[in-house]
Amino acid sequence: MLKTILLIASIALFQSCLAETPETYLLKTHSLPSDLNFMPTLGNGHLGYTVFGDSIFMNGVYNGAGGNSKRARIPNWLNVSTEVCDRFGCASSHDVDVNGTSYEMDLQDGYFRVLTTYRTLGISVEQRTYPHKFYNRALVYEVVAKRLPSRTSRANSPKFLKLTHYPGNSSDAFDFVVVKNGSSSTGDYRTLRGRTKVVEFEKFQPDPQEIFVLFSESLEEPLQLQWPTWQDQFSHRIIIAIDREETVARKELEDVLSLSSSNLLQKHTESWNSFWDNEFSIEITGDALELSQIVNAGIFYLVSSLPSMKTNQKNEPFYGLSPTGLGRGNLEADYQGHNFWDTEIWMLPIVSLFGLEYGKEVLDYRKRKLDAAKYNANVTGYKGARFPWESAYTGTEVTNPCCPEVSQQEIHISPDITFALQRFYAQSHDDEWACDTAWPIAAEVAEFLVSRATCDDSQNACHLLNVMGPDEDHPNVNDNVYTNAVSKIALNFAEWLGKNCSNTSTELIAKWREVSDRLVILRDEELDYHPEYQGYIPNTIVKQADTILLGYPLRFDTSTTHSNDLKFYENVTRESGPAMTWSMFAANYMRLFQIKKANEYFERGYKSYVRPEFKVWSETPVGYEGSANFLTGIGGFLQALIFGYGGLDFGRTDNDEFLLFFDITMTPPNVDEITVKSFPYGMAECTFTFRNRSSLIVFEDRKAEKGFQMVQGQKRTLLGKAFNLTHRNEDPPIKISLLR
Structure with a gap:
């Protein structure tokens, strides 16, 4: 009897801890996507899976040689479904109320649930699934059944819950053996x-x-859980714990099983609520419910693939952000869970807003794989470090065997990584990190670029030949303008780091500077635009954003030439291109204050790419085949919102100042105001509110010794450790720097 009372009390507490979720954080539908690839992908940085999918994946675990390496699929034993049964059989769809089943993704609390009301049985059933954010070796499935006021003769008949798991086929990646069948003091x-x-x-x-x-229990056969008629509510949970170390997985399982269901869920929701309340969130006011949900879902799906910062046991090293996240990676459509330039160029600028530690986790993967990148350079005949186009567990080249030219020619990923290091330093101002992490990478990338360049002394020019830029429709070209521009930035940042972090010889630095100065940047003087590559013919169709990236994010060229680039390439970019392409047009047009164009491309960048039920992104627009849970598209979209409409940016000036840029602002259509909460700049915590034609930024940094200064034109103004700044679009742009 006491056990029953405790169970009922536990369920009551469990329900009380579920506060009502705001509409902007709740994605609810009565029908599932026609393609279940567009179900939510859940994760905690250690484990991930797609709801109703047949696969679980673990951070850093891959199977296969070279280009056949892919995330190692673990059967999804947590893919469980519950049926309500009695002596007459199990309930069917005829027993369910009209719209009696709802599918809900609770972004605020971080779990997916299915709610079903059986009208003929007088019962409601709630099923929940989530990877625990604090106990991050654990995956949780819970079911809570409740009797409703009797409405039929079957309502009081004996009942049981039948739980069936659908893990899919056996794994082709693992040889599994049973180590132990048994029980402990905490369960079987x-x-x-x-x-x-x-x-x-x-x-x-x-x-x-x-x-x-x-x-937590055997799942070899369907579970039949008796539900006595006198018991109004009934709950059950299944826990799976996974780790490289048996002792770690065992401790996680035992710690989880020692908690009640309510306490376990509460610990999970507290972790997610802490992220939204204390680490990062975006609030949108106006007639923009759908936009708010898309923004919150995008943040949620990104964070789900990142390590939790507070966990029950120490995290393992992080193995990077792949384009479709941790919960996918067994298929070519999931890019096999590999890391690309997507990580640094498209996702990292947003990830670093969540917190500097998140950014460091992502970039630390590149540092740990530096030896592999050096090997890759050496084996292909070059010096320094050549980061592979696709990397996974070892950091060596794992590009699909179908496409060797991609790995041979897309060399821009190495300077992309250096550019990301520079941008992160401009945001963090972390000198120790710059010398410990950024400098070794940047120096080796610079050596690779110098050895890869072909220099012509008679013309005082250097070229990068036989390359492929972001526009993958045009391989084997010379002097792709994006590749050369980002390489110049990489060489210049390596030079700066060398002077500030090392006793590097002046001869070596001079060699980097010489190649940077001589590297060709193509420009058609008559038409005043940048041809994408040597021999580019105007009006040739291109796959995606390439040359236009010289404006934002590179800040390499913001002249009239860049303005003309946008006009030239907007008319020749193919419609089936990836989502982030249109986001970059939007961000760049905002920088030019061409609002109508910015609005057009901003909406184009998400409205055709986001599936309505759970705001899951596709790589390609509706009507084309593409990857699901496309984090790359999410990253581009959020960059357009914050750095495009918001006018913020982190970057380096020609005189080697690393600054926060604070420029003109607008809001998307139907939006009155946007607040970006709790992003870091140096050690400061910043909140940024922008509306049409004006904005407010709030800084607070109790740890700063000297505070900040504001640069506005030629004027410099000292600021304190905590301050507010209001900026109107008619005012000169503001730059903020940390006093050294």
């Missing part, structure tokens, strides 16, 4: 040990990877 469970079948590259991975999967 079994343990599986899985070893990957094929190593990625023996030089950097001599042995297969090993994981341990622990279950």
Whole structure:
């Protein structure tokens, strides 16, 4: 009897901790997407899966050699469905009220649930699933059933819940063996040990990877849970814990099972609420519910693939952000879970707003794989570090065997990484990090670029030949203007770091500067625009944003030439291009204060790419095949919103100042005001509110010794450690720097 009372009390507490979720954070539908790839992808940086999918994936665990490496699929034993049954059989769709089933993604609290009301049985059933954000080795499935006022003769008949799991086929990535069947003081469970079948590259991975999967109970057969008629409510949960170390997984499972269902969920929702309340959020006012939901969903899906900053046990090293996130990666459409330039150029600028530690986690992956990048340069005949176009566990080249020219020619990923290091430093002003992490990478990338360049002394020019820029429709071209521009930035930042972090020889730095100064940037003087590559013919169709990136994000050229680039390339970019292309047109047109154009491309950049039910992004617009949960598109979209409409940016000036740029602002259509809460600049915590033609930024930095200064034209004004700044569009642009 006491056990029953405690169970009922636990359910009551469990329900009370679920405060009503604001509409902007609740995605609710009565019908599922026609393509279940567009179900929500959930994760906690250690584990991830797509709701109703057959796969679980773990951070850094891959299987396959070279270009056949892909995230190692773990069967999704957490894909569980509950049926309500009695002596007459199990309930069917005929027993469900009209619109009696709702599918809900609660972004604020971080879980997915299915709510079903059975009208003939007088019962409601709620099923919840989530990767725990604090106990991040644990995946949770919970079901809570409740009796409603009796409405039929079947309402009081004996009942039980039938739980069936649908894990999909056996894994082709692991050899699983049962290590233990048994029980402990906290419950019954079994343990599986899985070893990957094929190593990625023996030089950097001599042995297969090993994981341990622990279950709170056996799932080999459907579970039949008796529900006594006198009991108004009934709950059950299934926990799976996964880690490389059996002891870690076991501790996680035992710690989780020691908590009540309500306390376990509360710990999870508190972690998610803490992120939204204290780390980062965007509030939008106006007639913009759908836009708010898309923004919140985008942030949620990005964060779900990042490590939790506070966890029950220490995190493992992070293995990067792939284009479709941690919860996907078994298929070519998921880019096999590999890391591309997408990480640094499209996602990192937003990730770093969540908190500097998130940015460091992403960039630390590149530092840990620097030796592999040096090997990649050496084996292809060059010096320094050549980061592979696609990388996974070892950091060596894992581009799909179908497309060797991509790995050979898309060399811009290496200077892209250096550019990301520069931008992150402009935001963080972390000198220790710059010398410990940024400098070793930037120096080796500079050496690669110098060895890769072909210089003609007679013309005092250097070229990057046989390359492919972001526009992958045009391989094997010379002097792709984006590649050369970002390479100049990379060489210049390496020079700056060398002077500030090392006793590097002046001869080496002079060599970097010489190549940077001589590297060709194509420009058609008659038409006043940048041809994408040597021999580009005007009106040739291009795949995606390429040359236009010289404005934002590179800040390489903001002249009339850049303005003409936008006009030239907007008419020749193919319609099926990836989502972030239109976001970059929007951001760049905003920088030119061409509001109508910016609005057009901003809406184009998300309205055709976001599936309505759970605001899941596709790589391509409706009507084309493309990747689901496309984090790259989310990153571009959020950049257009914050750095385009908001007018913010972090960057470096010609006189080597690293600044926060604070420029003209507008809001998207039907939006009155946008507030970006709690993003970091140096050690300061900033809140930024912008509306049409004016904005307010609030700084607070109790740790700063000298505070900040404002640069407005030729005028410099000292600011304190905490201050507010209001800016109107008619005022000169403001730059803010941290006093050193």
